[in-house]
Amino acid sequence: MNGDNFHEWFKSILPRLDPNSVIVMDNAPYHSVRTEKIPTSSTKKEDIISWLISKNVVIDRKMFKPQLLAKVKEIKGQYMSYVVDSMAKDAGHNVLRLPPYNCELNPIELAWAMVKGYVKQHNTTYKIDDVKLLLNTAVERVTSENWQNFLQHVKTEEDKMTEVDENMDEIIDNLEPCVLTITGDTSDSDDDL
Numbered sequence: 001m002n003g004d005n006f007h008e009w010f011k012s013i014l015p016r017l018d019p020n021s022v023i024v025m026d027n028a029p030y031h032s033v034r035t036e037k038i039p040t041s042s043t044k045k046e047d048i049i050s051w052l053i054s055k056n057v058v059i060d061r062k063m064f065k066p067q068l069l070a071k072v073k074e075i076k077g078q079y080m081s082y083v084v085d086s087m088a089k090d091a092g093h094n095v096l097r098l099p100p101y102n103c104e105l106n107p108i109e110l111a112w113a114m115v116k117g118y119v120k121q122h123n124t125t126y127k128i129d130d131v132k133l134l135l136n137t138a139v140e141r142v143t144s145e146n147w148q149n150f151l152q153h154v155k156t157e158e159d160k161m162t163e164v165d166e167n168m169d170e171i172i173d174n175l176e177p178c179v180l181t182i183t184g185d186t187s188d189s190d191d192d193l
Contacts, residue, residue: 024096110154
C-alpha cells in the first residue's frame with residue numbers, strides 16, 4: 001500500500017458514505033500524506049526561503065538556516081494538512097485522526113488480529129495460494145457481532161483513558177507547591193565521610 005493507491009481507493013468510497021460521515025483514520029504513512037511539504041532541517045536553504053516567501057513571510061536573505069526554520073515553525077501549523085482530510089472535506093465528510101501509537105482505540109486492529117490468528121492457526125502448507133484462501137475465509141468469519149464486540153472493547157479502553165486523564169488532572173490540581181532549597185557543599189565524595 002502507498003499513498004497513491006490509498007487515495008484512489010479512498011476517492012472511490014467517499015460517494016458511498018452517508019452524508020456528513022465521520023471517518024476514523026489511524027496514522028499509517030499512506031493515510032498521512034501531507035498536502036504540502038513543509039521545510040525541515042534537511043531542506044535546502046533556498047527552498048526554505050522560497051516556501052516562506054510563498055506564505056508572504058518577510059525574511060532577510062542573509063538569515064541563517066536556523067533563523068529561517070524558526071520562522072517556519074511559527075507558521076507551519078497553518079499549513080499542516082493531509083490529502084485524505086481534504087478529499088473527505090470536499091466530499092462533505094470529516095476525518096477524525098486517532099492519536100499515534102494507540103492501536104487499542106482502533107477496532108480494525110482487533111479484526112486484523114482475529115484474521116491473522118485464524119490464518120496462523122490453520123496455515124499448514126505455507127503456500128501463497130493456500131494463505132490467500134485462508135485469508136478470505138478468515139475475513140468472512142468476522143461477523144457483525146464480532147465487530148460490535150470490537151467497538152465495545154474500544155469504548156472500554158476510551159473510558160479507562162478518560163478516567164486516568166481525569167484522575168491525573170485531579171492529582172495535579174491538588175498538588176502542593178514544593179520548594180527545594182539546596183545549601184552548602186553537595187559533593188558526595190568519600191572525603192566528606
